[in-house]
Amino acid sequence: xxxxxxxxxxxxxxxxxxxxxxxxxxxxxxxxxxxxxxxxxxxxxxxxxxxxxxxxxxxxxxxxxxxxxxxxxxxxxxxxxxxxxxxxxxxxxxxxxxxx
Numbered sequence: 001x002x003x004x005x006x007x008x009x010x011x012x013x014x015x016x017x018x019x020x021x022x023x024x025x026x027x028x029x030x031x032x033x034x035x036x037x038x039x040x041x042x043x044x045x046x047x048x049x050x051x052x053x054x055x056x057x058x059x060x061x062x063x064x065x066x067x068x069x070x071x072x073x074x075x076x077x078x079x080x081x082x083x084x085x086x087x088x089x090x091x092x093x094x095x096x097x098x099x100x
Contacts, residue, residue, distance in 0.1 A: 001033035009033065012043040016059040020070060027074035027099070040076065040099040042067075043084075045092035061092055071099055 009030050015023055030040050045061045052061045062070075071078060076099040084094040 001029065003032050004035050006033050007035055007038045009038075009040045010043075011040065013045070015042065015044050016061055023070050024074045027071065027076055031074065031076060031100075034100070038100070039079065042097045042099065043094065046095045047092065064095065067095075067097070071097070076100065 011030075018026065027040065034040065044067075046067065047061050047063045049063050049065075051063065051066060053059070054061075068078065078097055079100050080096075080098040082096045084096065087094050
């Protein structure tokens with residue numbers, strides 16, 4: 001993406017198909033594409049601890065701690081985070097992260 005082009009970039013239920021290295025590289029590219037004051041918003045499933053790999057599609061669900069480590073590696077600051085409310089308890093917790 002072009003530098004300083006976007007006010008916001010929304011990423012929802014995509015990161016579980018990326019390796020850690022690819023995830024970091026994507027965030028680094030998207031940070032450059034943000035205008036000053038812009039946000040990258042990530043909405044995704046989160047495990048309580050560790051990571052889980054789905055044997056059917058090879059997707060990986062990471063913990064809050066692991067996601068925050070990836071954000072830091074990519075040079076992103078967490079401006080806000082929130083758990084999605086009223087989500088079925090039998091499913092993974094879903095969180096939003098607003099990054100700059």
